[in-house]
Amino acid sequence: MTVTSQTLTKFIVGAAATAAVLFVVWYFSSIVAYILVSAVLAVIGCRFVGMLVRLRIGGRAVPRWLAALVTLLLFWAVFAAICSLFVPLVINKLYQLSTLDFRAVVASVEEPIVRAQNYLDTIFDIPGSEFSMPEAISSTLREVVNVDSVNTLFSSALGITFSSLIAFFSISFITFFFMKDDGLFYSMVTAVFPARYAQSVTRALDSVTVLLSRYFMGIFTESVLLLTAVSLVMIAFGMAAGDAFFIGLIMGVMNVVPYAGPLIGGSLSVCLGVVTPIPGFTAGHTMLVIACSLLVLKGLDDFVIQPSLYSNRVRAHPLEIFIVILIAGTLGGIVGMLLAIPSYTVLRVFAKEFFSQYRLVRQLTEKI
Incomplete structure (x- = not known):
């Protein structure tokens, strides 16, 4: 392929435009997130909207705005039902944590801690040390989790709640109009591109919609x-059923973050075993039961089922997905890992439409 000045100019202009778009997306990331979440909800809800529009009530068709409103209310009802199940569990655990007797918790696992201290004293040849590991752990826990820290946690929770309310109403408003005005999201995206690319952008959006819908449904089902x-x-x-369901909730929610999510969720679950041990079990035995159970349940899922699920849903090789998640985690941490696969899917689809002349792009997108 011969590189001419015209080709080089187009490449530079395209790269500059892409950089500008990425900067705008990053700067207004929260608004972009609202729009993307609304677009996904609209894709799910439009099928139900179509069913309602085709209904005949008293010989008259249901207006599309009414069908969109009913669908949005259905989304709200599902969200409210989920909150009614999960929020009381979270509040109850926070209350248990705020009233926890840390000395009693440490005493329940004191024997293995003392054994570990004696082993360390032997290894490092520490004569007659007055240092007490159980007492140090108890003091640290009291400093970390006290009235002030609990109050700070509740203050942060209030801030998160306020931000969540803004996000909730913003997403609801945008989703309603996406469902009411069919094709509005497509029009918004295609308006950014020159008219001659409208057909390619539409095809890309169709592919992205199908792939991301499959991916999100798969993740939801797995969780x-x-x-x-x-x-x-x-x-x-x-x-107890409430404690068991709470641990299951943690693992299910954290499962949406590939690889790192289950590890964080498992650590939190093991800590909960210390706070609320199984009746008849010591805290140490409870921690062991939780850890072993989660290792068995998640080991196969993390390293066999998840890569295959992700690759099948977005039509990419498992190794390709694994590398993308690692890169995203390095660049953006947990948030990067959460957004890695959807973002990579969008990039692959648009790369296929606009840069298919490159062999690397053809290899990465041949299954789409």
Whole structure:
């Protein structure tokens, strides 16, 4: 391929335009996130809107605005039902944490801690040390989790709640108009591109819609199954249903973050085993039961099922997905890992439409 001054100019202009668009997206990332979430909800809801529009009530068709409003109310009802199940569990755990007797918690696991201290004293040859590891851990826990820290946590929760309310009403408003005015989101995106690219952009959006819908439905199904499996296993070991369901909730929610999410969720779940041990079990035995159960349930899922699920849903090789997640995690941490696969899917689809002349792009997008 011969590189001419005209080709080089087009490349530079295209790169500059892409950089400008990426900067705008980053600067207004929260608004862009609202629009993208609304677009996903609109894709899910438009099928129901179409069903309602085709209904005949008293010989008259249901207006599209009414169908969109009913669908939005249905989304609200589902969200409210989920909150009514999960929010009381979270509040109850926060209350338990604020009233926890840390000395009693440390005493329940004191034997293995003392054994570990004696082993360290032997290894490092520390004569007659007055240092007490249980007392140090208890003091640290009291400093970390006290009235002030709990108040700070509640203040942060209030701030998050306020931001969530803004996001909730913004997403609801945008979703309503996306469902009411069919094709509005497509028009918004295609308006950014020159008219001659409108057909290519539309094809790309169609592919992105299908792939991301498959991906999100797969993740949702996997998280629900994991929540159910973890809860049932914990109940089978004798844990109270509320505590078991809370651990299942943590694992199900954190499961949306590839690889790192289950690790963080598992660590939190093991810590909860210390706070609320299984009746008849010591805190140490409860921690061991939780850790082993989660390793069994998540080991196969993380390293076998998830790569295959992600790759099948977005039509990419498992190794390709794994590398993308690693890169995104390095650049953006947990948020980067959360957005890695959807972002990579969008980039692949648009690269196929506009840069298919490059062999690397053809190899990466041949399955789309």
